Amino acid sequence: MQLNKKYGQVKFGVVAMLTFQLVACGNSADSSDATNSDANSVAGQTYEVVTVTQPENFSQYRDWYKTIYESCVELAKARNLPVKPFVNVPVDFIIDKDVYISDGKNYLHSNFSYGININDDVPEKGCGTSIVKTESHLIIKNGKSYAVDVQENGERVGPQFQVDMVQEPAEDTSLYSVPKVVNGIPLKCQASSEFNKALGEFCILEPKGITKFIQIDGKFLPAYARNFLTKDQFGVLVTKPVSVKANVPINSTVFDVK
Template identity: 50%
Template sequence: MTKPENLAQYRDWYKNGYDACVGFAQIKNLPVKPFIDIPADFIIDKDTYVSDGKNYSHTTVSNVIKVDMTPESGCASSIAKTETLRVVNNGNSYHIDVQENGERVSQPVQAETKGGEENSAIYTDAKVVNGIQLKCLPESATTQIAGQVCMIETQGSTKFIGYDGKYVAGYVRALTAKDQFGVVITEPVSVKVSASIDPKVFNIK
């Protein structure tokens, strides 16, 4: 799951835009709507990866704070929920976006070539987050600017790799957006190895 490191700072980034809209509405003597309540457990993205070693599924559920900057709309604010689903089944890639209004938008099916495995040796620093073993890129000039990235450590013969050959980022502390809405943290929640997988997971309808 990806969350703001500081929810108040993240909220205030959007609230500042709302307040500016309210200022214009007051000049025009227009009524405004209250700023939306942001839950304490607000999640930016929830990613779920499933693979049987041949087929692959990656689902992302996203929540975005939206502010209508039009005073005539009452400076309405909301949390928009969208979903992205990408499946690789028998070498074919399927991509579906579920928009805020529930509309499903499919992209053309494409043949997909499995990527070569990323070199895991570059991840050298051990880290444990939520009881999950990780290996992280070492501190460098890049990590000091962009933040820390860690892969989920191999368990037995199981490697947590996407279809593109890249290791799944189990932990990310992203600093690149801190001047906007603050630091964003991605943390692992659950890792299951050798679990039973329903083949329907890799079917697109």
Template identity: 50%
Template sequence: MWSGNKTAYLKQSIALTLLICTTACGNSSGSSANPDGNNSRSSTGSGYEVVTATKPENLAQYRDWYKNGYDACVGFAQIKNLPVKPFIDIPADFIIDKDTYVSDGKNYSHTTVSSVIKVDMTPESGCASSIAKTETLRVVNNGNSYHIDVQENGERVSQPVQTEMKGDEENSAIYTDAKVVNGIQLKCLPESATTQTVGQVCMIETQGSTKFIGYDGKYVAGYVRALTAKDQFGVVITEPISVKASAVIDPKVFNIK
């Protein structure tokens, strides 16, 4: 079975790479502390809900990367005179990951719904291809961290509950370049040799008293352009779909069953 959904790791790794380079190379204060120098705990103020979608920048290139594996399987099937199934139709609005971030200022929820392209490389299976749906839910409720994976067959796999310490607020001053995507105000890490090689990461700009910060103290990445995968399945882009500031959050969101 040949499948792929590397984008969840890409989004995390590109942000980490750029942040490390930004601070190590001496941009801004070079510290993860607050701009005023106080290492106080993260304070998000009002509640928020952020939804982002990750898509291929070039859907044809993304599709072809997976179809190459399918074509190889078809070649072996033809040698054995075995019938094959057509390659899966990938919709024009294909979303790799849909991420939803929710916080009431104390508790946090991050849900990722992923679409995974799968190709069965066994000629006897007809080189069957499909798009599988999976889901990952991470919740921090009253300092306890919960992690649940929902497999494509609907099975829920829970990780052991852990106690998690709230992270110090990231220094927002390192994000200097303004950007607007889908009408949403962002601040991005400045252009550098690293961003030209790896890609770009932008935080969602603070709205009033609402800071879009996760439990780890890092700002929610509202926009990511990941270049690290361009030699494989192409560039992938994460964009903000909706942002709600000063939101009233139903506490049931943070209840894990």
């Protein structure tokens, strides 16, 4: 049996951002009016934010992969083939680490994604498993966007020029009215509704002075989320902020395209 790792693993940073947009549309009677009502001034909006995504139920996440591994082991035993042990997955396993940096004009979003590789999950290869890492970097510099990816084998792809970027108006802050504190970091969350009960809980960072933690597309950073979209497969995935810096000097070299 063989299951491609990229099929089994969720790039939650992308999923969370997509879900934020869906929820925002579901809570706004006229999204264009809401957007235009809060134009995003980039002046002084410097920040560096780090979030991590982890399975809420670690055992459920690990066991989803381990069940496939154990099926392979049974086949190997029937053929008297040696097997490798299941990879040691730490209980604090991180699925995604996301880093967002802005100097008010330029922007960087780096995603470091970790997964359990079961590509070698066949008896003839010893039912091998491993933890693998991939990276993706979106760089906005001087109004142009570039993408750089680092594959599992360490191969670097890019930089690839994407499109000229135009700063979009900010999303409506009235969608986020419920206060919450996670890891000592103040958040504003969406009020409970039937729509987001089906998708999960979503929160943005509380603004700090003139800094509203807005991305180049006008959307707020997905600072906290309990995402239900994958619960039937992996269990609930939770994104949490671990570091938030605002109104601080940003070293311009982080936006170098290389």
